[in-house]
Amino acid sequence: MELSLDGREKLVRQKLADQVLDRLLALIERGELPPGSRMPGERALMDRFGVGRPAVREALQALEKMGLIEIQHGERARVVALTPSRVLRQLDAAARQLLTSSPDMRESLRQARLAFEQFLVREAARRATASGLEAVRLALSDQEAARGDPARFVRADIRFHVAIASLAGNPLYPAVSEAMLGWIFGFFPRLLRAPNVEDLTLKEHSAILRALQKRDPEAAARAMKRHLLRAHPRYQRALEAAEPAAGRERPEAFPERTQAPAHLIRG
Numbered sequence: 001m002e003l004s005l006d007g008r009e010k011l012v013r014q015k016l017a018d019q020v021l022d023r024l025l026a027l028i029e030r031g032e033l034p035p036g037s038r039m040p041g042e043r044a045l046m047d048r049f050g051v052g053r054p055a056v057r058e059a060l061q062a063l064e065k066m067g068l069i070e071i072q073h074g075e076r077a078r079v080v081a082l083t084p085s086r087v088l089r090q091l092d093a094a095a096r097q098l099l100t101s102s103p104d105m106r107e108s109l110r111q112a113r114l115a116f117e118q119f120l121v122r123e124a125a126r127r128a129t130a131s132g133l134e135a136v137r138l139a140l141s142d143q144e145a146a147r148g149d150p151a152r153f154v155r156a157d158i159r160f161h162v163a164i165a166s167l168a169g170n171p172l173y174p175a176v177s178e179a180m181l182g183w184i185f186g187f188f189p190r191l192l193r194a195p196n197v198e199d200l201t202l203k204e205h206s207a208i209l210r211a212l213q214k215r216d217p218e219a220a221a222r223a224m225k226r227h228l229l230r231a232h233p234r235y236q237r238a239l240e241a242a243e244p245a246a247g248r249e250r251p252e253a254f255p256e257r258t259q260a261p262a263h264l265i266r267g
Contacts, residue, residue: 017055017059019051020056020059024045024059024060024063025063034079035079035081036079036081060077063077067080068080083171084171084176085175085179096183109183109184110184112180114228116176116180118221120164120168121217122220123173124164125214125215125216125217126217127168128212132163133209136160136164136212137209138159139163140206143202144202158178162174165177204223204226207223207226208220
């Protein structure tokens, strides 16, 4: 429906597929199609809504793109159980496009991460549990063992930062942290090869862990800030170097969230 300047309302004819999509969304929202349940078959949906197969298939494909259902060949679609990480993963393509088309957003992302990580580590120090701290320690231990293996080192780096976010006591925090790291890595994968980056990262991570173990929020925040700002000039040079290539290269895809390095924004 559109509202004209004279206040009159104009009804807009809606595609059949959009109408089917609206009704399926309502069924999911009302819990009539709960997470894990199978969607009705195409024939059943055609009969229920009085539409043809193309409208049903288009609606199902739209639901799949929204991350609400999974479609496997030869089986009826299944309603997925949504998690914060899964929802944010649906934004990956749009976020990469935003960062490609709006270079200023990359610096904004760096600043947002700096503020977010300091907040997280303060909360983590206040709320730290023995089991949560052990998860952070194990991630650091894995990272130390992964020197010289960039892919493994990155996965452990991600676990380290996400484990800190998990300590903060809100299920959205680790999902947002993981998403941020993915978006950063999409643009600056070469920063992994910076000289001495592994040893420096491990040293800084150790300082953060020690502050967490002491339950000292301000010491943890200072250690995190030093960590993220440590190589800002190198980050800035990488940012500038990426500008000419923005029109030629697409950011690297990251099929698994655990492939995005947590230290890239500063290393």
